[in-house]
Amino acid sequence: MTNIQLDRIENEALRNRVVTPEEAASWIGDGMTLGLSGFTRAGDVKAVPFALVERAKENGFKVNVFTGASLGSDVDTLFAEAGIVNKRLPFQADPTMRKSINAGDMFFVDQHLSHTAELVRSGVMGPIDFAIVEAVAVKEDGTIIPTTSVGNSSLFATHAKNIIVEINLAQTPLLEGIHDIYEPDKQGARGPIPIEKAGDRIGAQGIKVDPELIRGIVFTEQADSPSTIVQPDEETKIMADHLLDFLRKEIELGRLDETLAPLQSGIGSVANAVLHGMIDSEFKNLEVYSEVLQDAVFDLIDAGKIDLASCCSITLSDEKMKKVFGNFEQYRDKLIMRPQELSNHPEVIRRLGLISINTALEFDIYGNVNSTHVSGTKMMNGIGGSGDFARNARLAIFVTKSVAKGGNISSIVPFVSHVDHTEHDVDVVVTEQGYADLRGLAPRERVPLIIENCVHPDYKKQLWAYYQEALERGGQTPHILEKAFSWHQHLAEHGTMKMNKETVEVK
Ligand code: COA
Numbered sequence: 001m002t003n004i005q006l007d008r009i010e011n012e013a014l015r016n017r018v019v020t021p022e023e024a025a026s027w028i029g030d031g032m033t034l035g036l037s038g039f040t041r042a043g044d045v046k047a048v049p050f051a052l053v054e055r056a057k058e059n060g061f062k063v064n065v066f067t068g069a070s071l072g073s074d075v076d077t078l079f080a081e082a083g084i085v086n087k088r089l090p091f092q093a094d095p096t097m098r099k100s101i102n103a104g105d106m107f108f109v110d111q112h113l114s115h116t117a118e119l120v121r122s123g124v125m126g127p128i129d130f131a132i133v134e135a136v137a138v139k140e141d142g143t144i145i146p147t148t149s150v151g152n153s154s155l156f157a158t159h160a161k162n163i164i165v166e167i168n169l170a171q172t173p174l175l176e177g178i179h180d181i182y183e184p185d186k187q188g189a190r191g192p193i194p195i196e197k198a199g200d201r202i203g204a205q206g207i208k209v210d211p212e213l214i215r216g217i218v219f220t221e222q223a224d225s226p227s228t229i230v231q232p233d234e235e236t237k238i239m240a241d242h243l244l245d246f247l248r249k250e251i252e253l254g255r256l257d258e259t260l261a262p263l264q265s266g267i268g269s270v271a272n273a274v275l276h277g278m279i280d281s282e283f284k285n286l287e288v289y290s291e292v293l294q295d296a297v298f299d300l301i302d303a304g305k306i307d308l309a310s311c312c313s314i315t316l317s318d319e320k321m322k323k324v325f326g327n328f329e330q331y332r333d334k335l336i337m338r339p340q341e342l343s344n345h346p347e348v349i350r351r352l353g354l355i356s357i358n359t360a361l362e363f364d365i366y367g368n369v370n371s372t373h374v375s376g377t378k379m380m381n382g383i384g385g386s387g388d389f390a391r392n393a394r395l396a397i398f399v400t401k402s403v404a405k406g407g408n409i410s411s412i413v414p415f416v417s418h419v420d421h422t423e424h425d426v427d428v429v430v431t432e433q434g435y436a437d438l439r440g441l442a443p444r445e446r447v448p449l450i451i452e453n454c455v456h457p458d459y460k461k462q463l464w465a466y467y468q469e470a471l472e473r474g475g476q477t478p479h480i481l482e483k484a485f486s487w488h489q490h491l492a493e494h495g496t497m498k499m500n501k502e503t504v505e506v507k
Pocket of ligand 1: 265266267268269270271291292358359360361362371372374375380381382383384385386401404405409410411
């Protein structure tokens with residue numbers, strides 16, 4: 001071992017457990033359940049999964065793969081191509097794996113990201129045979145120091161029969177000290193989680209495990225995969241302006257002040273762009289309590305707008321990754337990284353009163369939101385943490401462009417084709433057309449606001465026509481059930497949701 005490698009394993013006995021990725025992969029057998037580190041492409045294990053895929057070429061086998069969230073380094077692509085996954089949870093965002101899921105070649109459990117921990121702890125998910133966790137170092141007492149995500153790593157490591165650690169020399173050792181690892185007791189025997197402010201630290205700096213359970217240590221030297229978000233465009237900038245207008249109104253009405261409330265922003269280009277829009281705003285001394293930190297958070301830190309950011313992973317574009325991790329001293333005292341059970345915990349989210357911004361694929365005239373299923377059947381990525389936040393936040397805001405696929409899809413439809421967030425969990429919806437504040441409104445009060453403020457002009461008349469016909473049928477939440485999915489049906493048959501007069505009678 002080199003000196004650098006020796007420095008990263010303080011425990012003398014554990015130095016003898018350094019193995020090749022191939023050897024570690026040879027311990028994994030058919031039918032086992034693996035708990036892999038990794039959350040939205042950050043801090044994922046990068047060597048053993050590749051060795052596993054190579055092994056599968058010689059003799060096929062299937063494993064269950066549990067993670068924090070999506071993986072980088074094309075691991076999900078390779079797993080899907082090799083056909084070695086029986087069941088995957090709780091989130092993925094890989095186009096190849098998406099195809100396998102939608103073709104029925106593997107099972108995918110789309111789970112609230114705060115729920116996996118409770119299910120594993122209570123034994124519902126069965127035993128974890130191997131936790132495979134990326135680390136910057138292993139301490140004298142066996143404590144594992146994670147890298148750029150915690151996700152479910154601490155949960156897997158403390159509940160697995162065996163642990164394999166991948167020490168990644170490409171990750172800065174300065175990450176040590178930003179983590180805050182804490183596991184609540186079992187349900188029924190648990191006190192309050194003592195996070196009262198976004199910046200409170202309540203746990204340890206690493207994952208405390210019995211060193212005897214660390215069966216092997218592998219060295220790697222590969223950076224995280226950069227995020228795939230696209231930079232803010234004209235439309236997302238306009239959406240950000242609408243959101244800022246809404247927040248300014250809340251301040252005028254005395255419900256918020258210029259420091260707002262701890263912010264959560266979901267994955268994806270749209271949520272990133274909206275947060276980015278705060279750079280030139282008057283808001284200041286902001287705090288973030290979120291799961292993933294994307295580029296915009298670091299732009300806001302650089303601009304002096306954000307004082308503190310709590311997260312469970314950091315996922316950055318290539319350029320931003322070099323800047324942030326190349327100058328990590330500048331950022332580390334502003335960052336806290338926790339397990340996803342804590343970053344997404346309903347108790348903490350409700351206590352802190354978060355402003356939560358997530359992205360919808362589509363929403364309907366009453367405010368139900370679909371974040372996951374294209375046309376009601378095909379999985380996109382998964383619900384991720386959006387449900388954890390939406391149900392419990394002070395303000396649950398959903399953003400989306402009003403149209404997709406060159407205008408052939410309206411993101412506002414009569415009835416969402418799959419419900420992730422019910423009308424009861426959604427406070428404000430925002431598109432580039434404007435926003436609708438749905439709080440305190442009855443279903444029939446929401447519709448005019450949504451149609452007039454959020455819908456693209458190409459679809460306004462068509463949506464009014466649906467609603468007026470529905471009103472004739474009456475009810476608390478008027479619908480024409482036989483036409484509720486007619487827009488999706490029209491899309492499947494004609495490649496567009498735009499209907500002509502023969503299909504829908506415009507009144
Ligand atoms: N029907 C079909 N496709 C749609 C659509 C709709 N109503 N609305 C958007 N899309 C497509 C876009 O065309 C785009 O397709 P492409 O990849 O082929 O270009 C894709 O969905 C992504 O949309 P985009 O507008 O680029 O938004 P995004 O990158 O912000 O992603 C989600 C949007 C909803 C897919 C993403 O935010 C997500 O998976 N959310 C669920 C999980 C979540 O919210 N987690 C939050 C806590 S981390």
